Amino acid sequence: MARTASARTTTRRALGPIAAGLVAVTAVIIGTLVYQSASSSAIPPPRPGTAHPSPVTPGNGPLGSITWPASGVSAAGISGIGVLPGPGAGRPVPIASVAKVMTAYIILRDHPLGAGEPGPAIVVRPGEAAAYPAQARNGDSLVPVTAGEQLSERQALEALLLPSADNMAWILARWDAGSQAAFTAQMNTTARRLGMTDTHYTDPSGLSASTTSTAADQVRLGMAAMREPALAQIVALRSAVIPVAGVVRNYNTLLGQDGITGLKTGSDTAAGGCILLAAWRPARGHDTLIVAATFGQPGTMATMLPTALQAGHQLVLALGRALAGQSAQHLSGNKAGWLRSGHVGRVSGRACPVFLLPHQRTGTDPGCVGLPGGAEGFARRAWCPCSAHCPLCASRPNARKPPRNGQEPPCGRRRAS
Numbered sequence: 001m002a003r004t005a006s007a008r009t010t011t012r013r014a015l016g017p018i019a020a021g022l023v024a025v026t027a028v029i030i031g032t033l034v035y036q037s038a039s040s041s042a043i044p045p046p047r048p049g050t051a052h053p054s055p056v057t058p059g060n061g062p063l064g065s066i067t068w069p070a071s072g073v074s075a076a077g078i079s080g081i082g083v084l085p086g087p088g089a090g091r092p093v094p095i096a097s098v099a100k101v102m103t104a105y106i107i108l109r110d111h112p113l114g115a116g117e118p119g120p121a122i123v124v125r126p127g128e129a130a131a132y133p134a135q136a137r138n139g140d141s142l143v144p145v146t147a148g149e150q151l152s153e154r155q156a157l158e159a160l161l162l163p164s165a166d167n168m169a170w171i172l173a174r175w176d177a178g179s180q181a182a183f184t185a186q187m188n189t190t191a192r193r194l195g196m197t198d199t200h201y202t203d204p205s206g207l208s209a210s211t212t213s214t215a216a217d218q219v220r221l222g223m224a225a226m227r228e229p230a231l232a233q234i235v236a237l238r239s240a241v242i243p244v245a246g247v248v249r250n251y252n253t254l255l256g257q258d259g260i261t262g263l264k265t266g267s268d269t270a271a272g273g274c275i276l277l278a279a280w281r282p283a284r285g286h287d288t289l290i291v292a293a294t295f296g297q298p299g300t301m302a303t304m305l306p307t308a309l310q311a312g313h314q315l316v317l318a319l320g321r322a323l324a325g326q327s328a329q330h331l332s333g334n335k336a337g338w339l340r341s342g343h344v345g346r347v348s349g350r351a352c353p354v355f356l357l358p359h360q361r362t363g364t365d366p367g368c369v370g371l372p373g374g375a376e377g378f379a380r381r382a383w384c385p386c387s388a389h390c391p392l393c394a395s396r397p398n399a400r401k402p403p404r405n406g407q408e409p410p411c412g413r414r415r416a417s
Contacts, residue, residue: 063322069311072272072296075215076319077223079289083216084319086294092198092212093295096266097141097164098274099206101218102187104157104234105225107172109190111153113230119153122175132167140166140207143245151243154230158240161264162250169205180204194220209270215293218276222263222291226278235262235278251305252277254313258320259287265305266295273297273308281320290319 062081068074073088083089113119129147136142143165151159156175159168173183180203187201196217202210226232234240238256239249251265252275259279266274274295280287292315297308 063319064325066322067314067318069294069297069315071298071311072294072308073215074292074294074311074315075219076293076315077219077291078319078323079223083219085216086315088296089216090198090214092200092214094209094268094271095206095211095213095218095295096268096271096274097166097206098218098264098266098276098293098295099187099201099204099211099213100160100164100169100266101221101225101264101276102190102201103169103172103183103204104161104231105221105228106183106186106190107153107157107176108228108231110176113154115229115233117154117230121150121152122156122171124149124151124171125174128167128171128174135167142167143242143248145171146244149244154234155240155242157230157234158237159242159245159248161234162237162240163245163248164251164265165248166205166207169203173204191217191221194224196220206266206271207268209268215295218293218295219291222276222278222293223289225263226289226291232262232278235264252309254309257313258317259290260313260316263291265308267301267305267308269301271295273299273304273306273311275305275308275312277312277316279316279320281316281323283320283323288323290316290323292316292319 062084063078066076066084066086068086073091073093074086075089076084076086078084111119124145124147126147129145129149132142132145141164143159143163145167156168156172159165160172170180173180177183177186183204184201187204188199191199191201191213196213199213199217200211201213202208225235235250235252236255237250239247242248252260252262254260254277255262259281260277261280262278263276272295274297275293277290277292279290279292281290282288292312294308294311294315297304297311299307
């Protein structure tokens with residue numbers, strides 16, 4: 001391009017001062033454009049998170065149009081409807097500490113906890129305590145531990161899920177399977193059993209960027225996790241008290257807003273901001289479980305988690321609006337299968353006994369955890385009509401047969417046929 005400009009200038013010098021002036025102006029303009037082009041190509045694109053593009057709204061699905069987060073990957077699950085794929089829902093990505101949901105799920109599968117039970121004691125080994133200073137220097141998410149410290153299983157799970165302690169994931173893995181490697185193998189086996197075909201765990205904490213999953217797979221896990229009463233109760237806690245560490249707080253600051261009751265946050269440079277949320281939203285006279293996942297939300301280390309929390313919150317609200325506007329026919333057609341599959345919620349406007357929040361358990365069945373709006377309670381001597389189909393109800397020690405007069409049960413749930 002420089003050679004062409006030079007040739008044109010030489011040719012036009014004979015045309016006189018006016019032509020020469022025009023050529024000079026043209027050269028300046030061309031040079032300026034070339035410089036700007038080169039400079040703009042050298043300038044890196046804006047940092048992720050500095051702009052807020054409009055959310056995308058894919059085409060109609062079971063709930064019609066849904067507004068999804070514009071960045072990252074997303075998916076959702078709704079009781080009675082199934083998994084709803086959002087943008088990139090099937091693309092494996094790092095998931096950071098969201099991996100701890102599977103860790104907790106396996107621990108409770110192998111060592112079930114009844115309502116309020118602390119569970120067996122877990123002793124911190126000297127090597128695990130000695131590793132703490134180096135782990136802290138690396139910037140890992142931790143709780144302080146000391147050699148010989150004893151935590152109950154419930155306390156260890158609270159440390160795992162609220163402040164997202166990586167070292168507690170490693171301690172629990174050793175306690176359950178003997179080693180982190182053996183526990184990680186269980187994580188992958190369990191993932192396959194749950195239909196999480198695009199998930200690969202390489203560690204119990206999610207600290208490794210090679211632990212990857214999809215938003216759709218984590219939604220499947222979230223739905224299963226919310227059917228575990230102890231897990232549903234723990235992820236609904238805003239804080240807990242742990243030996244040595246003292247008071248620990250939940251990174252999920254959305255708890256209690258718009259029916260949100262869990263599940264897990266995560267963030268690091270490889271994964272971005274990640275959130276897996278569980279919420280109960282009203283639809284056609286009963287509360288329905290929503291699990292929403294959005295990963296890879298942009299920002300700095302200080303902003304990516306708040307960005308993910310905001311994106312997840314907006315997704316829950318969008319799903320709630322879509323669910324509320326859905327036809328009653330679709331829900332009624334799925335109600336029987338929903339009950340048989342063990343998804344629990346409210347039917348006929350009354351609370352199911354097996355899902356109440358911790359602060360709603362006074363005077364109710366000790367097995368009740370998880371469902372907001374269930375203040376009606378469930379008497380200790382009452383019976384659960386869905387015990388033949390619901391694994392939670394079937395495990396309740398005080399469940400008994402329904403009365404012979406055929407009256408509707410206090411929880412409003414009839415036995416699924």
